[in-house]
Amino acid sequence: MRKAFIAIAAFLVTATLMISLAWPPFYWAFIFIGPIILLGIYDLYQPKHSIVRNYPVLGRLRYLAEDLRPKVYQYFVESDTNGKPFSRLNRSLIYQRAKKDNDTIPFGTQLDVYDNGYEWLSHSIAAISHHELNEDPRVLVGGPDCAQPYSASILNISAMSFGSLSQNAILALNGGAFMGNFAHNTGEGGISDYHAAPKGDLIWQIGTGYFGCRNDDGSFNFDAFGVRSKTEQVKMIEIKLSQGAKPGHGGILPAKKVTPEIARIRLVKEGFDVISPPAHSAFSTPLELLAFVKKLRELSGGKPIGFKLCIGRKSEFFAICKAMVETGTYVDFITVDGGEGGTGAAPQEFSNAVGMPLREGVAFVYDVLSGFDLKKHIKIIASGKVSSGFDLVKNIALGADLCNSARAMMFALGCIQALECNSNTCPTGVATQDPSLMKGLVVEDKKVRVFNYHRLTVASAVELLGAAGLRHPYQLSRAYINRRIAPNVMQSYMETFPYIPEGSLLNTPYPLRFELGMALSTSASFAPTDYRVTAIDYAHANSFTDTPPSNN
Secondary structure (H helix, E strand, O other): OHHHHHHHHHHHHHHHHHHHHHOHHHHHHHHHHHHHHHHHHHHHHOOOOHHHHHOOOHHHHHHHHHHHHHHHHHHHHOOOOOOOOOOHHHHHHHHHHHHOOOOOOOOOOOOOOOOOOOEEEOOOOOOOOHHHOOOOOEEEEOOOOOOOOEEEEOEEEOOOOEOOEOHHHHHHHHHHHHHHOOEEEOOOOOOOHHHHOOOOEEEEEEOOOOOOOEOOOOOEOHHHHHHHHOOOOEEEEEEEOOOOOOOOOOEEEOHHHOOHHHHHHHOOOOOOOEEEOOOOOOOOOHHHHHHHHHHHHHHOOOOOEEEEEOOOOHHHHHHHHHHHHHHOOOOOEEEEEOOOOOOOOOOHHHHHHOOOOHHHHHHHHHHHHHHOOOHHHOEEEEEOOOOOHHHHHHHHHHOOOEEEEOHHHHHHHOOOOOOOOOOOOOOOOOOOOOHHHHOOOOHHHHHHHHHHHHHHHHHHHHHHHHHOOOOOHHHOOHHHEEEEEEOOEEEEHHHHOOOOOOOOOOOOOOOHHHHHHHHHOEOOEOOOOOOOOOHHHHHHHOOOOOOOOOOO
């Protein structure tokens, strides 16, 4: 192809010159031919791209095809049910509710109800009309040491920072939260002017970078925290231990993105790289974590303090619970993020292969808290691919008290799943800092859509409660949700994730599937103990029954 390009280029130049001798206006053809030939000559000698070097000019069509592929696939190839991360059915439901369009479907479900993984709710003959139920169920978040408990909606906006989202997106999200009386998590980037202006309730997330409450060296600034946490708009404080998008991974904000505005919001130096380390510097053990929680609660005036994590090494969560029992200091809430979560950029290996999925994470956290008799003090928030009323019901049935949603809220803003969140080219102005793209997102319109989506999704969850014959979300249990695990085998969540008795982890013998976690954990360290694990330990730890093995 290299030789062919040279021959074709020589022919075009020669032919153009010859024709131009007879008809001089034809020299204008070089306006079109010249740039193509020059580009081809550059392609012949550039060292970076083999395809382009071997196929000058034409090889560049490969990159155009790669750029168009996600769009072509989404609009012309994928079915309504197989789109990833969210299917067309999920996205359409969110769009319809955000716009208050008709959200019913004709002619029955498109899902294969005999496929493995299909899930459904057990309804009741004695169903209750949703008109008789509370259309806005609330959950009071705050343990025995909390002086300012917060009455939260069962659906709130999950953590997304200003910087990853545009200022217009943040304004619209918080404006919708204000209209609907639900909470907006700031993300670890801190409280920006765009979070504060609409006056919607805030959950202030504090990550390892301590943005908004840090010293110049990156250490935690208790004075700065005390001032900002006491503002009326901040209702809860969330310490981010890990997240589902990239658990166990830190981050870096390059110097060119540290504008004067970002520097002021995050309390960092303008024009310098800002590092978010993978672990916290304010504490290094479970006991130190709880001392940190206690200090933040005092400085905030008694507001709910909790932490967010994606479950990784199980022994670490046992260790935190042991520390809570030993010290009598409890967090007010725990946000469980699923490994399937994530709104922005993350390394592929971390997104695809690190972190426990949400369903298993919520069940595990609930069971361990119950086993230590701590659940009565602590609310669980489920966060990870929550988009419908059935998602709310499923997670609450597993053990969550309320849910957070990030990507669904982005869809309500107008996100089209273009998968360009990490490139600053988001075509809808949601996940970009490009002013020209940001202008496409009209705050006054989109905040109403966020409000509509929240209200109608909560209403759908309430209708499902009524269909099951229940009046309150807390009446849900794992027995109400069913899942097909084989062509002729169905299990309820209660069978898949059997409950353990309250307080059963306070004294031996422990339930068998928790013996290993108890043996490997200590309140003095996040690291596992040096307990030597045997084959029997593993068999017990992975057992889904709490009945001792037979000797037969």
